[in-house]
Amino acid sequence: MRTNKKVTVLSRLFIALCLIVSLAPIYWMLNTSFKGQSEIYSRIPTLFPQEFTLESYETLVTGTAFLSGLKNSLLVAFVVSAFSLLVAYPAAYTLARIKFKGRQFFSRTILFTYLLPTSALYIPLYIFVAKVGLTDNILGLMLIYPTFTLPYVSWILIPHIASIPKDIEEAATVDGCSRLRIMYQIIFPLALPGIISTTIFAFAMCWGEYLYALVNVTKTSMQTFPLVIAGLIFGDMYPWGQLMAGAILACIPILIIYMFASGSLVGGATDGGVKM
Amino acid sequence: METRAGSRAGRNTKFAYLVNAPLIIYMLCVLAVPMIWGISLSFTNKTIGGGADFIGLKNYITLLQDKEYLNSLLNTVKFTFFSIVGKLIFGVLMALALNVKFRGRNIVRALLLIPWTLPNIVAVLNWRWIFSATGGIANYLLRSLHLIDQDLIWFGSAGLAMTAIIVANVWRGTPFFGISILGKLQTIPTDYYEAAAMDGANIFQRFWYVTLPEIKDVILLSMLMSTIWTINEFESVWLLTGGGPNGSTEVMNVFSYKTAMTSMQLGKGIAVSVLAMPVFMVLIHILSGKMLGGEETKRRKKA
Numbered sequence: 001m002r003t004n005k006k007v008t009v010l011s012r013l014f015i016a017l018c019l020i021v022s023l024a025p026i027y028w029m030l031n032t033s034f035k036g037q038s039e040i041y042s043r044i045p046t047l048f049p050q051e052f053t054l055e056s057y058e059t060l061v062t063g064t065a066f067l068s069g070l071k072n073s074l075l076v077a078f079v080v081s082a083f084s085l086l087v088a089y090p091a092a093y094t095l096a097r098i099k100f101k102g103r104q105f106f107s108r109t110i111l112f113t114y115l116l117p118t119s120a121l122y123i124p125l126y127i128f129v130a131k132v133g134l135t136d137n138i139l140g141l142m143l144i145y146p147t148f149t150l151p152y153v154s155w156i157l158i159p160h161i162a163s164i165p166k167d168i169e170e171a172a173t174v175d176g177c178s179r180l181r182i183m184y185q186i187i188f189p190l191a192l193p194g195i196i197s198t199t200i201f202a203f204a205m206c207w208g209e210y211l212y213a214l215v216n217v218t219k220t221s222m223q224t225f226p227l228v229i230a231g232l233i234f235g236d237m238y239p240w241g242q243l244m245a246g247a248i249l250a251c252i253p254i255l256i257i258y259m260f261a262s263g264s265l266v267g268g269a270t271d272g273g274v275k276m
Numbered sequence: 277m278e279t280r281a282g283s284r285a286g287r288n289t290k291f292a293y294l295v296n297a298p299l300i301i302y303m304l305c306v307l308a309v310p311m312i313w314g315i316s317l318s319f320t321n322k323t324i325g326g327g328a329d330f331i332g333l334k335n336y337i338t339l340l341q342d343k344e345y346l347n348s349l350l351n352t353v354k355f356t357f358f359s360i361v362g363k364l365i366f367g368v369l370m371a372l373a374l375n376v377k378f379r380g381r382n383i384v385r386a387l388l389l390i391p392w393t394l395p396n397i398v399a400v401l402n403w404r405w406i407f408s409a410t411g412g413i414a415n416y417l418l419r420s421l422h423l424i425d426q427d428l429i430w431f432g433s434a435g436l437a438m439t440a441i442i443v444a445n446v447w448r449g450t451p452f453f454g455i456s457i458l459g460k461l462q463t464i465p466t467d468y469y470e471a472a473a474m475d476g477a478n479i480f481q482r483f484w485y486v487t488l489p490e491i492k493d494v495i496l497l498s499m500l501m502s503t504i505w506t507i508n509e510f511e512s513v514w515l516l517t518g519g520g521p522n523g524s525t526e527v528m529n530v531f532s533y534k535t536a537m538t539s540m541q542l543g544k545g546i547a548v549s550v551l552a553m554p555v556f557m558v559l560i561h562i563l564s565g566k567m568l569g570g571e572e573t574k575r576r577k578k579a
Contacts, residue, residue, distance in 0.1 A: 007479060011373040015384060018370055022391050025447070028413060029402050041411040087302065090295035099285065100292035111567065113307060115501075115560045117508035119529045120549045121307075123536050124314025127322075128306070147307050150299060179291050208395025210511040215537060226397040230515060240405050247398040258393045259386075 033057070033244040040240050056241030057249075065220045066246055069228030074253075076141050076224060077206035083142075084149040085199045091150075092157030093183050097169070107158075114151035118211060121147065126215045136219040144212060149202040156201075160194030161187060200257050207254060225250050318547040324540040335547040345548070347523055348531035355442060355513070355527055356506045360499060362446035367453020367498070372487075374454065375461045385455070392451035400512045403444035407431065407516075434524030437517045441525055444512055449505075453498050460494040461487070493566070500563045504556065528552060 034049045125144045134140030210226045229246040322328035339345045407430040415427040430436045472482045510529040519526030536545025
């Protein structure tokens with residue numbers, strides 16, 4: 001029994017340490033974003049802003065392309081995640097429910113493309129975007145982002161759909177429902193919780209994407225927010241107040257949707273393997 | 277009967293391909309074609325805005341003789357190895373600690389997941405600021421603890437710069453390990469532990485003989501996945517160190533980016549990715565074997 005108590009105390013201490021290590025950097029970001037220029041660089045850092053100011057936010061919003069960056073990111077992430085759901089849902093449904101020729105090859109290809117790193121593709125996609133004339137345009141990003149969101153959504157949705165009892169479908173078939181109606185009117189609503197969290201994660205993938213955007217877009221008005229923030233750095237000059245303010249603002253949408261979908265999010269990546 | 281079953285299978289196949297047509301067409305046009313085209317360009321001297329002449333294996337041969345490229349591979353291995361070890365150790369500990377019931381556990385679990393949910397660029401800039409030589413909190417903390425007398429220039433020396441990018445990577449990636457492993461831990465029946473305790477097993481023995489065999493698979497899965505992502509890492513290194521100082525943190529993707537985008541040698545840049553493909557293929561092959569067949573092998577083992 002005594003060792004049990006010791007273990008409990010140790011594990012609580014470790015949890016406390018984890019919380020500090022995980023959250024302190026985020027607090028530091030928030031703290032910095034509310035400080036004035038001179039306070040940011042003071043030799044002895046202050047735990048709270050001595051002089052609370054919104055200066056950094058003001059410069060960021062009025063003096064840089066940050067807002068247009070947010071708007072572009074929002075637009076790209078929204079269009080791509082909606083498109084991905086629309087196109088990937090049938091794949092997940094058919095792979096979970098229907099036996100068809102080439103099914104195994106199809107599912108292996110989807111898994112392969114899901115695991116394929118983006119770095120293996122960024123140059124070919126850069127050439128592709130240039131060929132179709134969409135360089136320097138968010139339409140170009142909308143065109144190529146589904147290369148990573150489609151396999152992700154298809155793959156992650158399979159176990160969600162597979163877990164829905166088959167009897168429901170059989171009953172509907174007996175009632176004379178067509179495949180298409182079963183897929184959209186019966187299974188889709190039942191799989192909705194999984195569909196929502198998966199789509200949200202696809203949204204987050206596009207929201208923070210950096211490499212494809214960096215390579216394909218240079219024009220300021222077309223930049224997504226990661227490019228705008230990174231672009232505030234000039235050589236060795238880091239405007240930390242603005243950078244931290246931008247980072248905080250960019251986190252807000254993600255944290256909001258994360259709260260809604262909390263719990264089902266990480267599962268994401270390994271669900272397919274662990275639960276199937 | 278047989279013909280009816282046959283026609284039903286045919287109808288299923290037709291239905292499946294009909295509803296999947298948009299996906300298949302998209303993947304062919306935007307993924308398969310550019311990829312094959314890209315691979316063929318790696319045998320040319322294609323540059324940005326320039327033409328492409330066939331030069332055979334020249335890109336590959338120059339790469340394999342290029343010290344900077346070989347050095348970038350070594351850096352990638354170092355970076356990936358230490359990052360994975362860090363994420364694994366902290367992830368397992370986090371999962372074990374979270375597996376002990378306490379009030380507010382769900383909230384703590386959600387809070388610990390936050391680093392993983394942040395956009396990568398946010399995490400990267402945050403750590404760039406923490407490690408900053410002017411005004412950075414890392415130096416201040418180490419100074420207050422009397423671990424250093426003088427401020428460290430984190431991005432000015434090879435060892436420290438590598439440490440910084442590993443710390444940032446471990447910070448963001450640990451929750452993925454922690455929560456994945458926790459999910460599996462929670463399915464282990466408590467009577468396993470009770471039985472082991474009855475047999476007089478101490479806590480380490482219980483971990484080794486009861487817990488570890490149960491979480492082995494999910495650990496392997498998380499490690500393989502995280503390895504693919506870490507080898508693939510670009511922006512955290514690019515924005516933290518830019519590959520410096522003196523190429524000491526220049527990982528493969530930073531080298532590839534510099535070759536393709538700064539030096540504008542697209543063909544050679546693609547060759548870097550193509551040379552890395554065998555590694556990804558092996559990792560993906562093991563991983564998909566686990567993900568597609570994990571359940572079957574488990575059943576076989578139990579039988």
